[in-house]
Every structure is written in structure tokens, then in C-alpha cells.
Amino acid sequence: MEKMFNDVYSEKDNVKDTNWDKVETLHNKKIESLDEYAEKLDRIIEQKEYNHWNSVEDQERNRKLIDNYDYKKRTADKVSLYTQRSILLENRECFDQDNLNRIWSEIGSNKLEIYNENKFAQDLANDSGKYKVVGLRDTRDGRICVKDTDNIKRLSHTATHETMHDLSFQKKESDSNIESDESGKSIIYNRERFISGIHVAETKNIEINGQIEAKKIEHANRYLNEGFTELYTIREMQKRGENPDFDSYSQEVGWAMQIEEAVGEEIVADAYFGGNLEELKDEFNRMSRIENAWEFINYHIDRYHTTNLVKHKNAVDVVLRELETDNAFVRVRRRV
Ligand SMILES: [Zn+2]
Numbered sequence: 543m544e545k546m547f548n549d550v551y552s553e554k555d556n557v558k559d560t561n562w563d564k565v566e567t568l569h570n571k572k573i574e575s576l577d578e579y580a581e582k583l584d585r586i587i588e589q590k591e592y593n594h595w596n597s598v599e600d601q602e603r604n605r606k607l608i609d610n611y612d613y614k615k616r617t618a619d620k621v622s623l624y625t626q627r628s629i630l631l632e633n634r635e636c637f638d639q640d641n642l643n644r645i646w647s648e649i650g651s652n653k654l655e656i657y658n659e660n661k662f663a664q665d666l667a668n669d670s671g672k673y674k675v676v677g678l679r680d681t682r683d684g685r686i687c688v689k690d691t692d693n694i695k696r697l698s699h700t701a702t703h704e705t706m707h708d709l710s711f712q713k714k715e716s717d718s719n720i721e722s723d724e725s726g727k728s729i730i731y732n733r734e735r736f737i738s739g740i741h742v743a744e745t746k747n748i749e750i751n752g753q754i755e756a757k758k759i760e761h762a763n764r765y766l767n768e769g770f771t772e773l774y775t776i777r778e779m780q781k782r783g784e785n786p787d788f789d790s791y792s793q794e795v796g797w798a799m800q801i802e803e804a805v806g807e808e809i810v811a812d813a814y815f816g817g818n819l820e821e822l823k824d825e826f827n828r829m830s831r832i833e834n835a836w837e838f839i840n841y842h843i844d845r846y847h848t849t850n851l852v853k854h855k856n857a858v859d860v861v862l863r864e865l866e867t868d869n870a871f872v873r874v875r876r877r878v
Pocket residue numbers: 703707768771
């Protein structure tokens with residue numbers, strides 16, 4: 543009998559030591575929050591379930607093609623949850639309710655999957671040029687896909703990076719305008735905007751008589767968004783005692799750090815996790831002497847990523863260096 547109490551109260555072996563007042567309060571509190579509990583259950587029941595595979599056979603085939611699948615999947619899911627917890631604890635005030643509700647409804651939804659190398663390359667992303675794609679987050683439905691690797695550190699890094707994208711601010715907008723020309727043909731202008739963190743992707747197309755005639759995709763702040771994603775990722779890994787490799791988006795991480803240093807952590811977190819991009823943009827432009835400095839550096843950051851031409855890197859560096867010098871000047875002046 544005594545042993546049983548030991549199990550329940552773990553450290554105390556004397557029942558008399560139990561603080562019954564405290565137990566009573568806890569008990570009442572539980573009863574009081576039954577409504578809350580029911581609400582929580584409802585939300586769990588309504589939870590989203592991600593389907594990465596068309597059939598159970600496909601899923602099994604994938605699992606068999608991956609050595610130690612269960613261990614890898616557990617590791618990736620674990621770091622993903624650690625990241626979520628840590629970011630929410632630290633930046634809770636930046637998140638809007640819609641994003642929190644979404645994140646909540648997706649816990650345990652099998653959002654993350656490890657894909658065997660062939661499947662990943664065939665269906666999701668080919669390695670092109672100098673880039674080795676190791677993971678992605680689907681902007682449309684939020685699926686996180688990680689390419690199989692026996693390098694567990696890499697796997698953890700990729701899962702953390704993609705989870706960071708998933709935690710960042712998300713918004714989808716779309717609208718259509720219908721017009722008719724003289725001959726009665728209908729022309730539809732479709733516009734879709736995806737915002738993920740500070741990355742804005744806008745797709746525009748023109749539909750004439752049901753046929754898509756022209757399509758255009760425009761990105762803004764795309765690779766600076768990767769810089770912030772990787773910067774937050776590196777910090778998370780360091781917090782967990784893991785040593786991250788600094789091998790992805792290293793230039794963009796450097797720029798992200800410089801910008802964060804200049805405008806402050808809060809403004810960056812508000813934009814990245816809370817969608818307050820305007821404040822970041824305005825603050826950056828206010829601090830710079832160059833007109834539209836934000837648009838200017840982001841154009842060159844994105845161009846540098848795709849062309850690797852040093853003139854684009856120099857253009858960004860000049861603006862950031864000026865910003866630094868000016869801030870140093872402001873700081874000195876204030877002190878005097
Ligand atoms: Zn990324």
C-alpha cells in the first residue's frame with residue numbers, strides 16, 4: 543500500500559506530509575475548467591491530418607527505402623516540436639490569433655515526412671546547379687518534406703529550418719476581376735498572394751475564355767526571408783546544444799544579422815512571426831539615407847542569390863555599411 547503512495551507522490555513516502563489544501567485547490571481547478579477541457583477535445587477531434595502519400599502501399603514503400611526510418615522520423619518530429627515550443631515561448635506576443643489557431647490545429651497532424659532520396663528528387667525538388675535541396679515547406683498547404691539522409695545533424699537542421707518557415711507569419715489572399723471585351727469575350731485577371739515570413743510571392747494570370755493566356759510570378763524579400771529563417775534556426779540548434787553547420791544561406795544570414803542589429807530584434811520578430819512587414823520596411827528606410835533602401839537591398843539580395851555576381855553583393859554591403867556608420871554616429875551624438 544505504502545509503495546503505491548510512493549508511486550503517486552513520487553518523492554514523499556509519508557502521506558501526512560501531503561499538502562491537502564493544495565490538492566483540493568488543484569482538484570477544484572480541474573473541475574472548473576471542464577468547459578475548457580471539452581473545448582480542447584473538440585479542437586483535437588477537428589485536427590487536420592496531412593496525407594503525404596496516395597496510398598498505404600506508397601507510404602510503406604517509402605519507409606522501407608529509408609534506413610532507420612522510425613528513428614529519423616522521431617528525431618525530426620522531436621526537433622520540430624522543440625522549435626515550436628521555444629519560438630512560441632520567446633515570441634508569443636508577435637503571433638496573431640489566426641496563426642496560433644493554425645499551429646495548434648496542426649500539432650500531431652503528421653505534417654512532417656521524410657522522403658526517400660529518389661522520391662524527393664522526382665516529385666519535390668531536383669538538385670539544380672550548386673544547390674542541394676534537402677527540405678521544403680509547401681507554401682500552399684504547409685506540408686514539410688525532408689529528404690532522407692544518414693547525417694542526423696543535417697536532418698535535425700533541415701527539420702528545424704522548415705519548422706521555422708512553418709511558424710513564421712502566413713497569409714493567402716486572392717482576387718479576380720472579370721471584364722468583357724467588345725466581342726463579348728470574358729477576360730479574368732487573377733491575383734494570388736502568398737506571404738510566408740517576410741517573403742511575398744504574387745502570382746498573376748489572365749484567363750481568356752477559360753484559357754490561361756499569361757502568367758507571371760513576382761517575389762519580394764525572398765532570400766532575406768531565408769536569411770532570417772536560417773538565423774533563427776542556428777540559434778535554436780545552439781540552444782539545444784547542437785552545433786549547426788553554417789553551410790546554407792550563409793551570406794543571407796550575415797545580412798539578416800546586420801539588419802537585426804540595426805533595427806532591433808523586436809521589429810524583425812514582429813515582421814517575421816507577426817506579419818508586421820511595414821514597420822520593418824519603414825524603420826529600415828528611415829535609418830538609411832538612400833530612398834527605398836529596403837526595396838533596393840532586397841532586389842540585390844535576390845539577384846545575388848540567383849546570379850552570384852559580386853556587384854549585387856557590393857550593392858547590399860554599401861547600404862548596410864552606411865546604415866552602420868550612421869547608427870554609430872547617432873549613438874555617439876546621443877552620448878555627447
Ligand atoms: Zn528555407
